[in-house]
Amino acid sequence: MKTMTSRRDFLKAASKASLGFCLVLDHGKILLAQDALGNSDFSFNPFISINTNGQVTFVNPNPDLGQGSSQASAALIAEELEVSLDKVKVIFSSGQANEGAQIAGGSGAVRRSWEQLRQAGAAAKEMFLRAAAETWEMSDSQCKAQNGEVINLNTKARLSYGELVEKARTLPIPEKPKLKNKEQFTIIGKATKRSDVLERITGKMQYGIDVTVPDMLYAAVLHSPTIIGKLQSYDDKEALKVNGVVAVVPCKRTMPYSSFDALAVVADSYWSALKGRRALKGVWGKEGDHLDTDIYFKKLY
Numbered sequence: 001m002k003t004m005t006s007r008r009d010f011l012k013a014a015s016k017a018s019l020g021f022c023l024v025l026d027h028g029k030i031l032l033a034q035d036a037l038g039n040s041d042f043s044f045n046p047f048i049s050i051n052t053n054g055q056v057t058f059v060n061p062n063p064d065l066g067q068g069s070s071q072a073s074a075a076l077i078a079e080e081l082e083v084s085l086d087k088v089k090v091i092f093s094s095g096q097a098n099e100g101a102q103i104a105g106g107s108g109a110v111r112r113s114w115e116q117l118r119q120a121g122a123a124a125k126e127m128f129l130r131a132a133a134e135t136w137e138m139s140d141s142q143c144k145a146q147n148g149e150v151i152n153l154n155t156k157a158r159l160s161y162g163e164l165v166e167k168a169r170t171l172p173i174p175e176k177p178k179l180k181n182k183e184q185f186t187i188i189g190k191a192t193k194r195s196d197v198l199e200r201i202t203g204k205m206q207y208g209i210d211v212t213v214p215d216m217l218y219a220a221v222l223h224s225p226t227i228i229g230k231l232q233s234y235d236d237k238e239a240l241k242v243n244g245v246v247a248v249v250p251c252k253r254t255m256p257y258s259s260f261d262a263l264a265v266v267a268d269s270y271w272s273a274l275k276g277r278r279a280l281k282g283v284w285g286k287e288g289d290h291l292d293t294d295i296y297f298k299k300l301y
Helices: 007-015 069-081 109-136 161-168 197-201 237-241 270-279 293-300
Strands: 020-026 029-032 047-051 056-060 088-092 143-146 149-152 158-160 218-223 231-235 245-254 259-267 281-284
Touching: 020 109, 020 161, 047 109, 047 161, 056 069, 069 088, 069 109, 109 143, 109 149, 109 161, 149 161, 158 161, 218 245, 218 270, 231 245, 231 259, 237 245, 237 270, 245 270, 259 270
Parallel strands: 056 088
Antiparallel strands: 020 029, 020 047, 047 056, 143 149, 149 158, 218 259, 231 281, 245 259
C-alpha cells in the first residue's frame, strides 16, 4: 500500500475525474461528498472513494507505526463493502488539525473505527445494490454484492461497482446500513497478507523520519527523570557548542490530564539534536521521585 500521497492531493486529483463516489465520515455521520470534491478546504474526516474503474481508495486517519492500522482499518471497510482487501488502496490523512485526532496509541485504532468504518462500507454496498436493482428493475433482495460486483440472483448477470458509480452517487445514503454478524466475516479476524511488507523490508516505505521540507529543523527532547518533575534550571553551554545545534528551548510535554516541563534541543539534523540533548544539563525538582526512571528499570530487571 502506497503511503506517499496526501489526502489533500488525492482530493484535488479526484475533483478532476468525470465521475466519482465519495463517502465522508463526519463525526460518525456518513455524507456523500460528490459536490465537495473540488474544494480542497472542505473539512473531511476519513472517507472512502470509488471511481468508475472500481478502484476503492480509503483515507486512513490512524497512523501506522508498524502495528498494522492501515491493514486493520482497511479490513473494516472491505468486509462490509464486499471487496477483497488487496483491492483497497490506502492513503493517509495529511496531519491537518481539521482532520481529527489522527493519533496512534493505546491500541485504539480499531476500537475508535469499529462501527463508523464498517457503517461506511455497508452504506456504500447498499447504495450499489439499490443502483443495480433499479437498473435491472427488481428488488434489492434479488441482488447480491460480492467481490466488488453486484450479482443478479435470477439471471446471474453482473455489474461492477465501477459501472454502478454514476447511478449510486445519486442515491440517498442509508441512515442505518445493516452490518454483518461475526459469523459472516470473511476478512475481519482472518489471516491475511499485509501488502506493505515488501516495501518495509526493502526500505522503500516512507516513514515520518524520511520526510523533509525546505529549511527543516529537528528536535530532541530532554524530559524529567520523573513524570511530574519540574524544571528548576538548566545549562545549555555544551549543548550549544555541538555543530548544527541552533537553540535550546524550554517546552511542555502535554498529556490528556496535565502538562510537564521539558527541554527541546533544536538542530539542523536529528543526530546533532540528539548529541546536543546528551550534552544538555537540567536540574529537576523532586516531585514524583518514586517514579524515577532508573529505579523503574532496576525493578524490571
